[in-house]
């Protein structure tokens with residue numbers, strides 16, 4: 001990777017991925033954004049930025065030509081619950097947008113990383129230690145676009161030789177950019193409530209297990225996969241990856257080790273709960289470990305310690321700035 005374009009650079013993954021890529025690579029790492037979601041602060045100051053709306057093929061091609069891009073990270077997406085509310089827009093971004101990226105990659109010669117998700121799985125998929133190669137029959141628009149995206153990305157590799165690679169991310173937890181409209185968002189929101197000294201009202205029922213991952217591991221997965229030796233890759237779109245499997249009670253208990261008075265109640269959101277119930281309890285990520293040496297660094301306890309520390313530092317410095 002020399003020159004890199006990140007589409008969706010101001011989103012939950014893009015914010016941290018763009019900065020990490022700029023730390024690691026000396027070429028241009030271009031922060032692609034849409035009007036209304038402009039890069040700010042370090043993201044704006046540390047490198048070039050360009051308006052790249054994934055639904056506009058010309059804007060993607062212009063940025064690729066101008067900055068001589070050889071690798072595109074395509075992070076534009078609506079998360080699962082929002083995609084159920086706006087299925088047409090989810091398709092336009094997830095499928096039409098991906099098609100635009102792949103066409104530019106085919107004609108101008110770029111590698112493409114597009115995140116997939118645990119959302120590719122559905123009610124008929126084996127729930128525990130879900131294998132790499134198994135039934136993908138989601139009944140959500142998010143899942144449909146992610147399965148379609150996996151198939152289309154593999155097609156462009158097989159048919160045109162475009163170097164497409166992807167991982168199925170679980171719920172991603174970060175103290176920097178918040179998610180929005182996802183089924184696993186509760187696992188981020190719970191830390192904000194804990195640090196603010198509030199009770200957390202959980203929209204997902206106790207006993208609902210899903211895979212989760214701390215953002216630094218997700219960023220490292222995306223970069224390591226794109227750096228992996230292609231001759232070792234038996235799979236491409238997309239690899240199961242995971243770091244932990246937990247339900248709300250387990251996350252709550254890990255927070256209570258640091259904040260004993262933290263409390264949680266439940267007000268289950270039927271839309272998110274139905275989505276969560278259709279997803280695996282836990283993934284088997286053996287193929288990623290074998291084919292490109294995937295290994296997470298953070299387990300639940302390590303993640304909770306760092307989330308609570310970093311979030312309280314950030315929220316108190318924001319409160320100080322507001323006062324001055």
Ligand code: SER
Pocket residue numbers: 079080081116117118119142169170171172181182183184185
């Ligand atoms: N975090 C995503 C969501 O909840 C799943 O990949 O929609």
